[in-house]
Amino acid sequence: MNTFFQARPSNSANVHEEIPQPWIEKYRPKSMDSISAQEQTVAVLKKTIESQNLPHMLFYGPPGTGKTSTILALARELYGPKLMKTRVLELNASDERGIQVIRDKVKNFARTAVSNRREAGDYPCPPYKIIILDEADLLTQDAQSALRRVIENYSKVTRFCLICNYVTRFKPLGISNTVSRLKMICEQEVVNCNPQILKELAKLSEGDLRRAIMYLQSASKLHKEEMITSESIREIAGVVSDDLINNLIETAKSDKNKGGNEIQLEEAVVEIMNSGFSAIQILSQARIGEFIGQFDKYLADGTDEHLVITNLIRVIADTS
Template sequence: MNHTSSTIHEASQPWSEKYRPRSLDDISAQEETVAVLRKTIVSQNLPHMLFYGPPGTGKTSTILAIARELYGPENMKIRVKELNASDDRGIDVIRQKVKKFARNTIGNPISDGYSCPPYKIIILDEADSMTHEAQAALRRLMEDYSTTTRFCIICNYVTRIIEPIVSRCAQFRFKSLDNFSAKSRLQMICDKERVIYEPEVLDELVKVANGDMRMAIMYLQTAYSVYKDEVITTKFFIPDAVIEELIQSAQSHSFNNIEKAVSHFILSGYSAVQLLSQIQDHIVYDNDNRFSNIQKANMAICIGEMDKCLADGCDEHLQILNLIATISKNILFSEEMITD
């Protein structure tokens, strides 16, 4: 790849990939985990590993950084196989793609200055999406090919990984990034990309991302693509007035008012996922005491169900309509109880 095409490629890259940590030194806010992993790299005798924790905390970046330090950038192409288990999650994939790669032996020559250990690494990202049958097949492969292959299982929810796999792995928990670490990373990206922004913008980004560095970087790049050379002043939070409009439409007990408020919300381009977080705080920390504890509990259940539906890819408009209608129903039921 010549210099011009390389420059074009970098310019078109998502910033979350362009600024992905390349070494363990670049991993933010995971000091304890990185310290233990450094010792395993020195010995070059990696165990099977299980990385778990919230999204955007550096799990995939960490194992890729380890592979880069063990093999070097060029050798990674033949010694590391990365699969996204949310796409390739069936038993056939484990039996074909994973087994075929795992069973091939490989030497440990010194190459490009890297003393490559005599095993390959298979990275299974989002492994908590794999079926139980696929996980059972994976457990057998981890036993049969442990001399030639190390497995790194990456997931958000360790409880969704079967116990036989968990027991065969060294477990590493990745915590959400603290505000200082996340903001420092965003400032570094802004400096390199020459992004002009108001001081409070990065604080808002960090708060909205809630420890998810990938999400914070994605929001930053989105805002930059809109404003270009102007000062970024985008508000990433949904204004209180907009949330209050939705709640007031619920209090009106009129479906027409609810549908109008929800349509206005959707057309304004706000995020349904962000609404869940903010409307929950709006209801739980209600300063006007408009909702009883029972109402708050019922609404929290609906918010949890909506969160699951959105994660499964359901329509945002319908889910928000259902949420506001449920809030209206809870308010109406309470008013009727008081009247009786």
């Protein structure tokens, strides 16, 4: 009975086992020089670091283009990793978007006087704090009104950076920039992946580096030490395979030639639906839409209508 209640030694290895960190956080840029594909924006922000005269800022652009990473890297270069914890407040307005958040968290942090800069070391450490409001376009109307007043009252001791997704000031990353970043991660994490797969991964992410890194991490967990394949990347990204689409088209042609028997076509459609693919995904992959949009631009630019129609028909014939 005594042995049942006796304390047993715990396995310290299990207690202190670290939870794997998402790669999008692990490889988030720590300095302005490591920001990918935003040279012009980085150059302007570097000048503000030199002058230590940081204005209120609005970062806007598509997801995964480096908006949050850029302001965090800037804050790190201003305050250093130690003081940054007390000088920077980061909030996501999609989760905390009510007026109470502005009155409590934001206002209390904004009006607090800055501490002594003796711990700053070699960092500039200007006499103000930074509040980062991610997805600020999701703030409620009351919260926006309250925020405006807070910004006006405490601008001497606090700078605000609002981040939102609309309008493309941060341009989507190019394929070469995305591939170089993914290649670095593969080397650090010892991921078995060839350059062609990385290029396909960059294309599927459509300029969203965060999405590309998440796809890569998922694929590495799936394959472990094996070579990552194109099929697994496309499956993780939710892309309908060319074989399924080609089978659907050939079935449709075959049914048409047989006089309208649609049983096989129906079975082919059911196969795609049962595979978990949506109609929206299939439509987004339809290359004909890209061609029509491209030739529509030619017409808007004043290209001869005869040439546009002729080339459009040729393109459709080549791809069908």
